Amino acid sequence: MTRTIAQQAELALLLEVGTTPKPGNVDRHRDHNELHFEHFLAGAVGASAGLEALADPDGPPIGVAFERAVEGMSDQSGGNTQFGGLLLLAPLVRAAALGELTPDRARRIAEGTGVEDTVGFYRAFEHVDVAVADPPEDMDTLDVRRGSGAVPAVRQRNLSLYDIMERSADHDGIAREWTGNFERTFDAAEAIKTRDGPVTDRAAAIFLDMLAADPDTFVAINHGEEVAENVRERAAAARDGRVDPGTLAEELITEGINPGTTADLLAGGLFVALLRGVDV
Amino acid sequence: MTRTIAQQAELALLLEVGTTPKPGNVDRHRDHNELHFEHFLAGAVGASAGLEALADPDGPPIGVAFERAVEGMSDQSGGNTQFGGLLLLAPLVRAAALGELTPDRARRIAEGTGVEDTVGFYRAFEHVDVAVADPPEDMDTLDVRRGSGAVPAVRQRNLSLYDIMERSADHDGIAREWTGNFERTFDAAEAIKTRDGPVTDRAAAIFLDMLAADPDTFVAINHGEEVAENVRERAAAARDGRVDPGTLAEELITEGINPGTTADLLAGGLFVALLRGVDV
Numbered sequence: 001m002t003r004t005i006a007q008q009a010e011l012a013l014l015l016e017v018g019t020t021p022k023p024g025n026v027d028r029h030r031d032h033n034e035l036h037f038e039h040f041l042a043g044a045v046g047a048s049a050g051l052e053a054l055a056d057p058d059g060p061p062i063g064v065a066f067e068r069a070v071e072g073m074s075d076q077s078g079g080n081t082q083f084g085g086l087l088l089l090a091p092l093v094r095a096a097a098l099g100e101l102t103p104d105r106a107r108r109i110a111e112g113t114g115v116e117d118t119v120g121f122y123r124a125f126e127h128v129d130v131a132v133a134d135p136p137e138d139m140d141t142l143d144v145r146r147g148s149g150a151v152p153a154v155r156q157r158n159l160s161l162y163d164i165m166e167r168s169a170d171h172d173g174i175a176r177e178w179t180g181n182f183e184r185t186f187d188a189a190e191a192i193k194t195r196d197g198p199v200t201d202r203a204a205a206i207f208l209d210m211l212a213a214d215p216d217t218f219v220a221i222n223h224g225e226e227v228a229e230n231v232r233e234r235a236a237a238a239r240d241g242r243v244d245p246g247t248l249a250e251e252l253i254t255e256g257i258n259p260g261t262t263a264d265l266l267a268g269g270l271f272v273a274l275l276r277g278v279d280v
Numbered sequence: 281m282t283r284t285i286a287q288q289a290e291l292a293l294l295l296e297v298g299t300t301p302k303p304g305n306v307d308r309h310r311d312h313n314e315l316h317f318e319h320f321l322a323g324a325v326g327a328s329a330g331l332e333a334l335a336d337p338d339g340p341p342i343g344v345a346f347e348r349a350v351e352g353m354s355d356q357s358g359g360n361t362q363f364g365g366l367l368l369l370a371p372l373v374r375a376a377a378l379g380e381l382t383p384d385r386a387r388r389i390a391e392g393t394g395v396e397d398t399v400g401f402y403r404a405f406e407h408v409d410v411a412v413a414d415p416p417e418d419m420d421t422l423d424v425r426r427g428s429g430a431v432p433a434v435r436q437r438n439l440s441l442y443d444i445m446e447r448s449a450d451h452d453g454i455a456r457e458w459t460g461n462f463e464r465t466f467d468a469a470e471a472i473k474t475r476d477g478p479v480t481d482r483a484a485a486i487f488l489d490m491l492a493a494d495p496d497t498f499v500a501i502n503h504g505e506e507v508a509e510n511v512r513e514r515a516a517a518a519r520d521g522r523v524d525p526g527t528l529a530e531e532l533i534t535e536g537i538n539p540g541t542t543a544d545l546l547a548g549g550l551f552v553a554l555l556r557g558v559d560v
Contacts (some may be wrong), residue, residue, distance in 0.1 A: 002355045007325050014294070014321040014394065028308055028317065038480050041294040045287050076560045186413045200318050269538040280322040280356045
């Protein structure tokens with residue numbers, strides 16, 4: 001194995017977008033109108049300096065390194081490609097840099113974040129438009145869409161990035177990983193490791209399992225919870241062989257439905273699987 | 281632009297394999313039996329440390345950095361993915377690190393190589409099986425398939441990597457670039473720059489133009505010159521609209537014909553185009 005931890009993370013992002021079919025997402029065989037496969041290639045390469053900062057045990061706070069990764073990711077014309085994937089990878093990469101990558105070590109990294117991580121997180125929204133949920137009314141000053149404008153309020157309240165993730169965990173699948181021992185991520189990694197065949201074929205099967213198991217929160221934010229539940233049911237039909245996954249992929253692309261959080265979870269799972277010895 | 285020179289080179293490798301249709305090559309929509317798309321993703325990521333060494337003006341001799349890139353590229357189970365592409369990129373990346381990337385500057389880098397570059401080049405063959413032509417009878421001790429075993433003969437004759445490329449230019453399209461002002465590479469870059477649309481669509485058109493213009497030397501080495509000329513004619517038919525390029529792609533994959541040198545030239549052209557401001 002000659003790949004560094006940062007390179008494994010970058011490769012995980014590339015394998016994620018290379019995995020097909022991945023119903024609703026940009027994948028090896030499908031683009032959205034404005035968001036193309038090649039934007040994800042550039043996004044992954046652009047993120048690499050930030051990933052290296054995350055993989056440095058003495059590197060900057062993970063929120064600051066995350067902002068660097070998002071800035072580099074954004075150097076392409078498609079828009080948001082891997083914001084959620086990088087947010088999930090951030091604590092995982094830093095944990096891997098400090099020892100064996102376990103849920104416990106990743107949890108300690110997440111819980112150990114401070115206000116500087118939060119500042120980096122908010123600044124990351126300056127680089128790219130990210131679809132997010134409306135904040136609760138009393139949280140308006142902390143709306144991530146304010147970007148750097150929210151930094152004074154963040155500092156005043158001395159909120160850690162873990163605090164922010166706790167406030168988002170009810171409606172955001174990545175925040176739920178941060179505050180829930182990265183359970184789905186590590187489960188995905190083990191499932192990838194257990195299966196046979198090319199890693200991207202394994203990943204396609206796991207993607208469908210995940211989409212069939214839980215409504216995608218990115219779909220819920222963009223289209224409502226009913227649509228997210230409908231997508232989950234259709235993914236279950238594809239998983240169970242009642243619908244061709246390729247057909248579902250075409251349908252969701254046509255409907256403009258992009259289960260991006262499930263793709264982000266897959267990227268995290270691929271990263272853990274690569275570190276645990278899955279070959280490409 | 282936040283991407284470094286090394287990152288542009290890595291992205292060029294990724295955009296090359298993401299370009300489709302690229303008749304006969306692994307591309308976004310097609311695999312060969314043993315050589316898959318995901319192997320190229322891992323190859324590009326793995327090459328990045330070597331590309332960084334190439335992009336360092338004070339870095340090691342380019343042949344030594346090339347060996348590092350090939351070693352990293354080889355950390356996947358598909359075999360040779362981008363050996364030729366990296367051999368073409370090596371002088372281009374170093375030239376770009378020293379100033380504006382022009383044919384003249386690239387030529388001076390190529391001509392300025394010494395015996396240590398050649399040693400690195402030969403050692404690179406230790407990391408991966410590369411299809412090459414038989415050497416002339418009096419060159420048997422310099423057969424690249426000897427890998428490090430040829431190093432004593434290389435040192436004794438004090439051959440530069442440019443010398444080696446001169447001896448291969450009649451049958452190898454990459455060596456022809458090294459010794460011919462990188463003419464096809466820079467032509468490809470300008471053609472990519474001139475066209476409109478997504479960069480991978482532009483690249484697909486240029487690939488067909490190149491394959492229609494000159495017989496692919498990798499096809500000639502593996503299948504003979506007649507087959508290479510036949511592929512060139514079929515590519516011309518596809519370029520002229522007499523055959524669907526996707527159909528030709530399917531045919532060549534079925535026939536096991538892989539015009540790898542033309543793909544390598546495209547990777548070089550994409551690198552130059554990215555440096556000259558083509559957006560992704």
